[in-house]
Amino acid sequence: MKKYNAVIFDLDGVICHTDKYHYEAWKKVADEIGIYFDQEINNRLRGVSRMESFEIILERYNGELNESEKEFWITKKNDIYKELLKNMNTSDLSEEVKATLDGLRAANHKLAIGSSSKNARFILGQLGLGEYFDAISDGNNISKSKPDPEVFIKAAEYINEEPSNCLVVEDAKAGLKAAIAGGMDCAAIGDAVACGLGTYNLTTFSDLITITSNQKEDDDNEQ
Structure with missing residues (x-):
C-alpha cells in the first residue's frame, strides 16, 4: 500500500x-x-x-x-x-474526528485543511481544532475553486510535501476531481463514495487510521 x-x-x-x-x-x-x-x-x-x-x-x-x-x-x-x-460547537463535528486526528498526529502525519470556505479558521476555532493542523489552504488564498486542484496544491506546498505524498479526504465529487487533478490519492466519505472516484471509500472517519496503519505495516515488512 x-x-x-x-x-x-x-x-x-x-x-x-x-x-x-x-x-x-x-x-x-x-x-x-x-x-x-x-x-x-x-x-x-x-x-x-x-x-x-x-x-x-x-x-x-x-x-x-x-x-x-x-x-x-x-x-x-x-x-x-x-x-x-457563532452557535457552532463540538456537536457539529463529524463522528470520530478528534480521535482520528489524534491518531494521525501520533503517527507523525502532517495534517492540513483544503477548503473553499473563507471561514475555515473561524470554524476550526469554534470547534477547538485550530491547533491540530499544520497548514490551512482556503478561500482566502485561492483564485480557483474545486474541481481545480489549486486549494490542495497550495496545502501541499504549505506543509512542504509533494502532492503524491498527500492523501485528500473529501465528501464532494468536485473535491475528489480536484485531488485527482492535483496528482493526489483521495479518500471519499459520505455522499462522495457513490461517484466512484475515491482511491479509498471510508465507511467511518476512523478508517483513515486503518489505511495509514497498513502503510506502516507494509514499511515494517519491507525492512
Missing part, C-alpha cells in the same frame, strides 16, 4: 457539518430576492465558491442582477452565515 506523509482534509462535510448553517443563510437571501430554494439546491453548492453557489441559485431567477448586486447578496449571505457560526 502506498505511503502518505500527509493528510489534507476538506472542512465542510468532512471535519464538521455546516450544511444547516449554509442552508439557513442562503434561504434567507433567496427569500429576500424571491427565488425558490430548497435542500436539493443546497446540496449542489457543496465544494464550490460563493459566487458559483449564487449563480446556481440564480438559475431559478427570472430577473437580472449586475455584478455589484451579486456581490451585495453574497456578502449578506456570508454575514448571516458567520453570525450563525
Whole structure:
C-alpha cells in the first residue's frame, strides 16, 4: 500500500457539518430576492465558491442582477452565515474526528485543511481544532475553486510535501476531481463514495487510521 506523509482534509462535510448553517443563510437571501430554494439546491453548492453557489441559485431567477448586486447578496449571505457560526460547537463535528486526528498526529502525519470556505479558521476555532493542523489552504488564498486542484496544491506546498505524498479526504465529487487533478490519492466519505472516484471509500472517519496503519505495516515488512 502506498505511503502518505500527509493528510489534507476538506472542512465542510468532512471535519464538521455546516450544511444547516449554509442552508439557513442562503434561504434567507433567496427569500429576500424571491427565488425558490430548497435542500436539493443546497446540496449542489457543496465544494464550490460563493459566487458559483449564487449563480446556481440564480438559475431559478427570472430577473437580472449586475455584478455589484451579486456581490451585495453574497456578502449578506456570508454575514448571516458567520453570525450563525457563532452557535457552532463540538456537536457539529463529524463522528470520530478528534480521535482520528489524534491518531494521525501520533503517527507523525502532517495534517492540513483544503477548503473553499473563507471561514475555515473561524470554524476550526469554534470547534477547538485550530491547533491540530499544520497548514490551512482556503478561500482566502485561492483564485480557483474545486474541481481545480489549486486549494490542495497550495496545502501541499504549505506543509512542504509533494502532492503524491498527500492523501485528500473529501465528501464532494468536485473535491475528489480536484485531488485527482492535483496528482493526489483521495479518500471519499459520505455522499462522495457513490461517484466512484475515491482511491479509498471510508465507511467511518476512523478508517483513515486503518489505511495509514497498513502503510506502516507494509514499511515494517519491507525492512
